[in-house]
Amino acid sequence: MTPEDILDQSPVRLTQTQREQYFADGFLTIPNAIPPEWLNRLRSLADQFLDSSRRCAASDNVFDLGPNHSTETPHVRRLKALVDRHPDFWAFASNSPLTDIAADMLGPNVKFHSSKLNYKSPGGGEVVKWHQDISAWPHTNYSLVTLGVHLDDVAHDDGPLSCVPGSHDGELYVQRDADNKWTGSIADKDIESVNLDRAVDMNGGAGTVIAIHCRTVHGSRANLTNNVRALPLFVFASADAFAWMPAPSPTSKTGEVVRGVPATVAHLDPRPCPVPPNWAVEGYGSIFTAQK
Numbered sequence: 001m002t003p004e005d006i007l008d009q010s011p012v013r014l015t016q017t018q019r020e021q022y023f024a025d026g027f028l029t030i031p032n033a034i035p036p037e038w039l040n041r042l043r044s045l046a047d048q049f050l051d052s053s054r055r056c057a058a059s060d061n062v063f064d065l066g067p068n069h070s071t072e073t074p075h076v077r078r079l080k081a082l083v084d085r086h087p088d089f090w091a092f093a094s095n096s097p098l099t100d101i102a103a104d105m106l107g108p109n110v111k112f113h114s115s116k117l118n119y120k121s122p123g124g125g126e127v128v129k130w131h132q133d134i135s136a137w138p139h140t141n142y143s144l145v146t147l148g149v150h151l152d153d154v155a156h157d158d159g160p161l162s163c164v165p166g167s168h169d170g171e172l173y174v175q176r177d178a179d180n181k182w183t184g185s186i187a188d189k190d191i192e193s194v195n196l197d198r199a200v201d202m203n204g205g206a207g208t209v210i211a212i213h214c215r216t217v218h219g220s221r222a223n224l225t226n227n228v229r230a231l232p233l234f235v236f237a238s239a240d241a242f243a244w245m246p247a248p249s250p251t252s253k254t255g256e257v258v259r260g261v262p263a264t265v266a267h268l269d270p271r272p273c274p275v276p277p278n279w280a281v282e283g284y285g286s287i288f289t290a291q292k
């Protein structure tokens, strides 16, 4: 669906002004979007999985582990494919205020794409370099959004995500190095043409939802605190957006319609899109391994 078609539909959770802001900037911070019951549940799951990673010695299809991971001090960078880790993650993705927000940004027919939980550890954590998500999971159009939930208050020192306003309407960069190897980040020569001075941190209290358009240039800061910043992220697509390459981290629910009905006609956006590696053949670790 086009932004105009989406804006023509009545919103469920967001105001029309918030939706217009999202389509103008390519991102939106939505305070107080998730009620305490959901927040407590998600926080408790995030803690449980972090604790259970103590039993894990090497990265696998559940955990992406950092170099300093140990039984005593778990260092998890990512819990993968959340909706396959616990039924409550799927309940949250498929039938919660989050799903309503996805529909307000994508139109009445919405598909689930993927999910993950990024833990940013104290002592710097993982600084995520500037990148555009859609280059890793291209679709026939650009009506996809990533929704993240702040489980705790997030300010500058907690390692928030940062987005460049308007960059979703700009170029899509090839995220590869001179040897054509996937880097998951925008090359230095390209980033010079992005106005990073305008980047906005997505700070907000616990219960804030952050929405990032799939073309928006974004990254995230170091964690300068002593707390782990846990951020669950869920990707949704308009039902008429179809993936044309295998998903990097497919789940058992990828492609499932969570609002409305399946599309019978694909929407094709003429703007070009870089081709990622074939993840089904090459395998996908995480953005952290790619950007290393």
Ligand SMILES: O=C(O)CCC(=O)C(=O)O
Pocket: 118, 120, 128, 133, 159, 160, 161, 218, 219, 220, 221, 231, 287
């Ligand atoms: O967790 C973060 O700080 C950044 C996450 C991100 O940009 C991504 O996973 O694409």
